[in-house]
Amino acid sequence: MHREEFEQIVQAERDKHRAYEHHINVCTALGCVAYGSEKVVDALEAEVKERGLEHKCKITGVGCLGLCGNGPIMKTEPDNQFYQSVKPSDSADIIDHLGKEPVKRIHLPQNSPFFIGQQRVVLSNAGKIDPEEIESALAFGAYRALFQAATEMTPTEVLREVTASGLRGRGGAGYPTGLKWSTVAKMDDTIKYIVCNGDEGDPGAFMDRSIMESDPHRILEGMAIAAYAVGATEGYIYVRAEYGLGIQRLKKAIRQAEKMGFLGNNIFDSPFSFNVQLRLGAGAFVCGEETALIASIEGQRGNPRPRPPYPAMSGLWGHSTLINNVETFANIAPIILNGSEWFAGIGTKKSAGTKVFALSGKVNRVGLIEVPMGITLRQIIEGIGGGIPDGRAFKAVQTGGPSGGCIPQEHLDTPVDYESLRELGSIMGSGGMVIMDDTSSMVSVARYFMEFCMDESCGKCIPCRVGTAQMHELLTRFVDKEATEADLELLEELCDMVSQTSLCGLGQSAPNPVMSTLRYFRDEYLQCIAPAQEPA
Amino acid sequence: MTNTITIDPVTRIEGHGKITIEINDDGDVTNAHFHVTQLRGFEKFSEGRPFREMPALMARICGICPVSHLVASAKACDELLAVRIPVTAVNLRKILNIAQMVQSHALSVFYLSAPDLMLGMDADPAKRNIFGMYEADPQLARNGVRLRQFGQQVIERLSGKRIHPNWVVAGGVSDPLTPEAREAILADIPEVKQITLDALKWFIPLIDQYREEIKVFANFPTMYMGLINPDGSLEHYDGVLRIIDADGNHVKDIDPRHYQESIGEAVEDHSFLKSPFYKPLGYPEGIYRVGPLARLNMATRAGTPLADEALKEYQSLDWEERQSSFYFHYTRLIEILYGIERIEELLNTPDILSTHVQSLANVNAAEGIGVSEAPRGTLLHHYKVDEYGGITWANLIIATGHNNMAMDRGVYQTAKRFVDGRKIEEGMLNRVEAVIRTFDPCLSCSTHAIGQMPLHIELKDQNGNVLDVLQRD
Amino acid sequence: MVRPVEVAPPSDDKRWRIINATMRRYGYKPHALIETLHAVQEAFGFLDDASLSFVAQRLNVPMSKAYGVATFYHFFSLKPPARHNCVICLGTACYIKGSDQMLKSLGEAYGIEEGEITPDSEFALLSARCVGGCGQAPVAVVDGEVVSGLTPDNVVAMVREKINHAS
Amino acid sequence: MPDKVKVATVWLDGCSGCHMSFLDIDHVLLDIADKIDLVYSPLVDNKDFPDMVDLTLVEGGVSSVDDRAKIIKIRKHTKLLLALGDCAITGNVPAMRNRYPVAAVEERAYIENADVNQRPPSLVVPKLLPKIQPVHTVVPVDIYLPGCPPPGPVIRDALVALLNGQMPDVSPRFG
Amino acid sequence: MMPVKTFKIDGQDVSGREDETILEIARENDIFLPTLCNIAGLKPVGACRLCMVEVAGSNKLLPACATRVQEGMEVTTNSERLQKYRRMILEMLFVEGNHICSVCVANGHCELQWLAEKLGVDHTRLNYMFPAKEVDVSHYRYAIDHNRCILCTRCVRVCAEIEGAHTWDVSGRGIEAKVVTDLNTPWALSETCTECGKCVQVCPTGALFKKSRAVGEMVKDGQFLPYLKTMREVDNA
CATH class of the missing domain: 3.10.20.740 (Ubiquitin-like (UB roll))
Structure with a gap:
């Protein structure tokens, strides 16, 4: 396929899109669906039909528009107006006001602080395209990067671009993506695999879900580019079974991409072939760990195994395997299209690009945001998030889920990048950001995460299996205010021991929430120590 | 108004117990009880365990007489296998059980009761113990220690461990006796025999000094129960389980497999220790005693030469007099003598060094009952298993339990005679404890079902208000 | 015991065809185990011994391994489902807004613990580590439908209403 | 005799096997009689725990409210507390009841396996704790001598070391 | 080379x-x-x-x-740090199950007990969990007491790798994990068990044992494994 052919297809889709005078994009990602956005879509469609505007006005169910706490959210184009908390009964008014002054009572102004400071790279098409129609995605540039890479670049050039961009893994640890790709590319293996980790498991995190629900093609495209770069022919997307909508849309996307020839054999009539299969998780957080995820794809218990060997050397069925998470793959197409320099210019020197966060908890504006790295926590929480509701005071922000930590007030001006967060005893993690106010007990938050880790421990290695249960028991004593000083000492020893000796990341990082709360909120633990027992 | 005196803990007994004595306004004792204050739950938590684990598990009921539990339990397990075990195994088990009786009796007499008998019931409590006795008569104390040591060494030489050996197993014992062990034991026999004879010589003159105590130390007619050989000689392992009445008449030979027809168990609100009773007479009329007193009141002869002589001398006492639990001490010494002689005899049986000491089989019966004579009396283990040999149910009747009613009643009898509620003196209370000591209650056994027994004396008024407490806590 | 080469499904229920189709799609390879168990659970609502045994034998997976996999993943259930179920989200956002209290209220109201089914098989109380509805926290999923606007005080009434509405 | 070392032994929820093993030091018990004063023990008659004891050997786990009150009090009046044997250190066999509720244990003993007055005792007897606990989970313990029971020689060596003012250096094993 | x-x-x-x-x-x-x-x-x-x-x-x-x-x-x-961690690992195993060494078939022949002695574990500061675990005595020759299982998975591996039966595997996860035969069926009903007893011999504790053994009598012998492996290689060569 030549560039002209491809451009023709794209142009045709673009023309189709432009044929409509108005577009009304209603969010149909999980959050807004819970608020009844599907009924809004029905009502709008009925209204359009009744007025005979079917050819002028297109109603599209789109992916996430961000402000999940105020759903259903919708956006009109080309006048670019946002509406929030839309009800089916608002339909007539919305259509009346198309191309005019927006409907005041539900209007969400573009200059709302929620939008200020956000920058959409990963989510650039979310909210614009119909995630269930590949045509819609094509109109907004989907698969152009793949086309470019597979037909106009050598694998080495692709690797060079990704490496030069400074992109780091968005799954949490921040391993340089280019380095990971190069390692797999260099492996002398006849079969190589690409695995997309969509087992987003941190409680309080829904970035990957939103991407899968909003722009599944972006993920497939990223995987395909990776496959081209490292010489893989098979790919797996491993998604948690709980993400029904995301799974459904990914399945559709794979089918459509195969039909269009963007996946399968001889993509764009080149020698490059790449097939993608979807694999469902079944409710095991530990499968977010690379080796456990591989075991799970192989149909086994999700038990991690010691590394080395790393998956790059010996992964799925013993073959060289590249594993990245959803958001990492979603960054690839923009890098190829806009160049590594462009990408490296976003964010900070060591942490390039943007990061998607799921902002939740005790914050005024709850939702999905994408910000350049280097933005401060204060800008996110007070600016985009609009501060703490009900006149309460901010206490801490939890990042990194069960592997992360709680960051207190005094560090709010810290820039969000991998190293800074680590220095504070937390981690970037996959992007959960939970805000806590002065009513939250940090001890009980620590216990909450420990309970999570205990439930999710695979049970293979002793420190994690028993250590998490022991720490949970100790934390329960603190929550019940029955702890002793010896309990505190033991808790700290366990934190050290479990983090040092556990087999995989789950156990190694399980003590993090405890250690970080002990670091910043030790007083709260001390207050839970019961006075010494007197003989009866 | 009633006052209650509490003795807590009862000391120099094997376990935790307390005594309460109620006193009216005139200072007269109106009631008294013995309480066992611990419960441990063996009958429950043995559920699901493989039956072969039972002997060792059940031995943990008691560190004083673990062997009796091993033996009773292993006998119950033999029944589950439905096999006859090798004669050598039987004899080795007998030696072990008798050795334990020797050490336990030595403990009771010398470590626990001799301080009362030798130094006097009213002696300084701080001195009234094995150390005080050692000061007063070093040789007697050393003899007592030696006697106990002999028993423990026999156990160790047979089984490799003094306390909680695992050697007695379903179907026999796990290892044969070594010739070296046999020689070593035999070499010690003359010395311990002499020690025991000396001890009897020391004890018998004491009888006259304790006439008052003898009258009230649980001195009342009861039935007696215990194992006995059909020829009327002493037996602690085999034999028949016999009950005689308060006049010494044969009442019944109980088939252990149907013990539940003859023995019932009553619960008293104030004690974790249950009170077994002879069912045909009902509760509490079915009171009986077990242990050395019962065994020697039932036996027509001991079965070994020196013990036969000693028994003859004991039986020259009036039958009525021999109803006093004070004579537990006397009979204990005779049994030590018998034990030493019997160990010697058994070690000289022809096949004692045979290596065929265990019958192997799988579970072949759903229910097994094992009986043995513990130092303190009859011990009964009763198990039910599923088809695979997992325990589904267990019941234990332990020696001290059989004596529970008699102890309770003896406490009342003694308190009534010695305790003056207007002016409580330590020596009075010590006598109340001493009556318990005659029974040598093994309260770790008695509390197999849960719990322990400190001694606690409480003085309470009629309304149950505690006025005074003498207790060890 | 001689095992038949061709393993027959446990019954002639038509749903086994779907499951067979899933296995066929993966060439009856052992690695199809999880996908096949998903298919069984979707078809029958839970995994019983007969289905586990059938799938294990058909895919040449040791039975103990199939059982190990089925019990490792919380998504799979070895017990028949209740008629109605309520999943309380225990994700961080929901938790700090009191979802543990909601779980407690429901548990008390229905007399069951988390993870249990009422004796009449009417109601199951479950929890999820995160349903991804953090924006609406705290949320519950009642019979598959996300419910928001909950508090520990109103959750029992809200859930009852939802269930009664459904049946 | 103020220079004698004051020693106490206590028995909580155990089988007395550790006390018996203590007696298994045999004549050594009499040999050290001039060095120690056994001020409180099931073997002697003092019913009140003395004001301050140099060394207390404790056998058995903490099973009832009485046990708990007792060990807390003893700890206050003891310089060195030695946990003697597995029951004190791990709960051991008595802790096998911990998997059952107390009521189930009582039911088996006093209702199912009884004929008269089928009900659990309730007067005078102490309340049982839901779970038997090792001693050191209730009060701090200074020395541990595991074993079921720890053999006589181990106890002897530990005592001799302590009498010489040294911490015992023994490594007995559980069981 | x-x-x-x-x-x-x-x-x-x-x-x-x-x-x-x-x-x-x-x-x-x-x-x-x-x-x-x-x-x-x-x-x-x-x-x-x-x-x-x-x-x-x-x-x-x-x-x-x-x-x-x-x-x-x-x-x-x-190093001191390693010693500390190792002791804590052993403590974890002791509190996780119900290891009553005194009444265990493997008393005196148990790797866990031996290591505790060797590494100086004389008590544990962790909290005993006293879990209610099962004992399966259904098999006529062998039994498993889950109270003593430390989930080392030696039984699972020897059964799969050496015997080739794969009767054992691990079910559940985390602190609830346990080894099972077939579909968690009682051992006696296992269709795949060859009754070879290898699992019993490699078990480091008294979890797997011969039913004919009483307390302290279960001596393990894992030495056959290198022999089997070597002989197999010799025969295949």
Whole structure:
């Protein structure tokens, strides 16, 4: 396929899109669906039909528009107006006001602080395209990067671009993506695999879900580019079974991409072939760990195994395997299209690009945001998030889920990048950001995460299996205010021991929430120590 | 108004117990009880365990007489296998059980009761113990220690461990006796025999000094129960389980497999220790005693030469007099003598060094009952298993339990005679404890079902208000 | 015991065809185990011994391994489902807004613990580590439908209403 | 005799096997009689725990409210507390009841396996704790001598070391 | 030809083939490293974490059983920190199950008990969990007491790797994990068990035992494994 052919297809889709005078994009990602956005879509469609505007006005169910706490959210184009908390009964008014002054009572102004400071790279098409129609995605540039890479670049050039961009893994640890790709590319293996980790498991995190629900093609495209770069022919997307909508849309996307020839054999009539299969998780957080995820794809218990060997050397069925998470793959197409320099210019020197966060908890504006790295926590929480509701005071922000930590007030001006967060005893993690106010007990938050880790421990290695249960028991004593000083000492020893000796990341990082709360909120633990027992 | 005196803990007994004595306004004792204050739950938590684990598990009921539990339990397990075990195994088990009786009796007499008998019931409590006795008569104390040591060494030489050996197993014992062990034991026999004879010589003159105590130390007619050989000689392992009445008449030979027809168990609100009773007479009329007193009141002869002589001398006492639990001490010494002689005899049986000491089989019966004579009396283990040999149910009747009613009643009898509620003196209370000591209650056994027994004396008024407490806590 | 080469499904229920189709799609390879168990659970609502045994034998997976996999993943259930179920989200956002209290209220109201089914098989109380509805926290999923606007005080009434509405 | 070392032994929820093993030091018990004063023990008659004891050997786990009150009090009046044997250190066999509720244990003993007055005792007897606990989970313990029971020689060596003012250096094993 | 690496363990110069592990070389040189999940003859799983060692230049501890030797590496096997962690691991095993050594069939022949003695574990500060675990005595020759299982998975591996029956596997997860036969069926009803008894012999504790054994009588013999492996290789060669 030549560039002209491809451009023709794209142009045709673009023309189709432009044929409509108005577009009304209603969010149909999980959050807004819970608020009844599907009924809004029905009502709008009925209204359009009744007025005979079917050819002028297109109603599209789109992916996430961000402000999940105020759903259903919708956006009109080309006048670019946002509406929030839309009800089916608002339909007539919305259509009346198309191309005019927006409907005041539900209007969400573009200059709302929620939008200020956000920058959409990963989510650039979310909210614009119909995630269930590949045509819609094509109109907004989907698969152009793949086309470019597979037909106009050598694998080495692709690797060079990704490496030069400074992109780091968005799954949490921040391993340089280019380095990971190069390692797999260099492996002398006849079969190589690409695995997309969509087992987003941190409680309080829904970035990957939103991407899968909003722009599944972006993920497939990223995987395909990776496959081209490292010489893989098979790919797996491993998604948690709980993400029904995301799974459904990914399945559709794979089918459509195969039909269009963007996946399968001889993509764009080149020698490059790449097939993608979807694999469902079944409710095991530990499968977010690379080796456990591989075991799970192989149909086994999700038990991690010691590394080395790393998956790059010996992964799925013993073959060289590249594993990245959803958001990492979603960054690839923009890098190829806009160049590594462009990408490296976003964010900070060591942490390039943007990061998607799921902002939740005790914050005024709850939702999905994408910000350049280097933005401060204060800008996110007070600016985009609009501060703490009900006149309460901010206490801490939890990042990194069960592997992360709680960051207190005094560090709010810290820039969000991998190293800074680590220095504070937390981690970037996959992007959960939970805000806590002065009513939250940090001890009980620590216990909450420990309970999570205990439930999710695979049970293979002793420190994690028993250590998490022991720490949970100790934390329960603190929550019940029955702890002793010896309990505190033991808790700290366990934190050290479990983090040092556990087999995989789950156990190694399980003590993090405890250690970080002990670091910043030790007083709260001390207050839970019961006075010494007197003989009866 | 009633006052209650509490003795807590009862000391120099094997376990935790307390005594309460109620006193009216005139200072007269109106009631008294013995309480066992611990419960441990063996009958429950043995559920699901493989039956072969039972002997060792059940031995943990008691560190004083673990062997009796091993033996009773292993006998119950033999029944589950439905096999006859090798004669050598039987004899080795007998030696072990008798050795334990020797050490336990030595403990009771010398470590626990001799301080009362030798130094006097009213002696300084701080001195009234094995150390005080050692000061007063070093040789007697050393003899007592030696006697106990002999028993423990026999156990160790047979089984490799003094306390909680695992050697007695379903179907026999796990290892044969070594010739070296046999020689070593035999070499010690003359010395311990002499020690025991000396001890009897020391004890018998004491009888006259304790006439008052003898009258009230649980001195009342009861039935007696215990194992006995059909020829009327002493037996602690085999034999028949016999009950005689308060006049010494044969009442019944109980088939252990149907013990539940003859023995019932009553619960008293104030004690974790249950009170077994002879069912045909009902509760509490079915009171009986077990242990050395019962065994020697039932036996027509001991079965070994020196013990036969000693028994003859004991039986020259009036039958009525021999109803006093004070004579537990006397009979204990005779049994030590018998034990030493019997160990010697058994070690000289022809096949004692045979290596065929265990019958192997799988579970072949759903229910097994094992009986043995513990130092303190009859011990009964009763198990039910599923088809695979997992325990589904267990019941234990332990020696001290059989004596529970008699102890309770003896406490009342003694308190009534010695305790003056207007002016409580330590020596009075010590006598109340001493009556318990005659029974040598093994309260770790008695509390197999849960719990322990400190001694606690409480003085309470009629309304149950505690006025005074003498207790060890 | 001689095992038949061709393993027959446990019954002639038509749903086994779907499951067979899933296995066929993966060439009856052992690695199809999880996908096949998903298919069984979707078809029958839970995994019983007969289905586990059938799938294990058909895919040449040791039975103990199939059982190990089925019990490792919380998504799979070895017990028949209740008629109605309520999943309380225990994700961080929901938790700090009191979802543990909601779980407690429901548990008390229905007399069951988390993870249990009422004796009449009417109601199951479950929890999820995160349903991804953090924006609406705290949320519950009642019979598959996300419910928001909950508090520990109103959750029992809200859930009852939802269930009664459904049946 | 103020220079004698004051020693106490206590028995909580155990089988007395550790006390018996203590007696298994045999004549050594009499040999050290001039060095120690056994001020409180099931073997002697003092019913009140003395004001301050140099060394207390404790056998058995903490099973009832009485046990708990007792060990807390003893700890206050003891310089060195030695946990003697597995029951004190791990709960051991008595802790096998911990998997059952107390009521189930009582039911088996006093209702199912009884004929008269089928009900659990309730007067005078102490309340049982839901779970038997090792001693050191209730009060701090200074020395541990595991074993079921720890053999006589181990106890002897530990005592001799302590009498010489040294911490015992023994490594007995559980069981 | 397999290249040979020279390196140091506790300052001692040692050498090993590149496919050998630190543990194998340590054993070869009589350097003690505690292990529970590892047993010569079965694939290492790196689960018990007892054989963790320090390697100069790496801030992570590495399991000696699953770490291949490398040229010039400097291994420390017995630092104070490692000793502390190892003791805590043993404590964890003691509190996780109901290890009543005194009444265990393997009393005196148990690797866990032996290691506790060797590493000086005389009590545990962790909280005993007193779980209610089952005992399966259904099999006519063998039994399993889950109270004593430390989930080392030696039984699972010997059954799958050596006997080839794969009767055992692990079910559940985390603290609820337990080994099962077939579909968690009573052992006696297992269709796949060949009754070979290998699982019993490799079990480090009294969890798996012969029913004919009473307390303290279950002596294990895992020595047959290297023999089986070697003989198999000889026959296949």
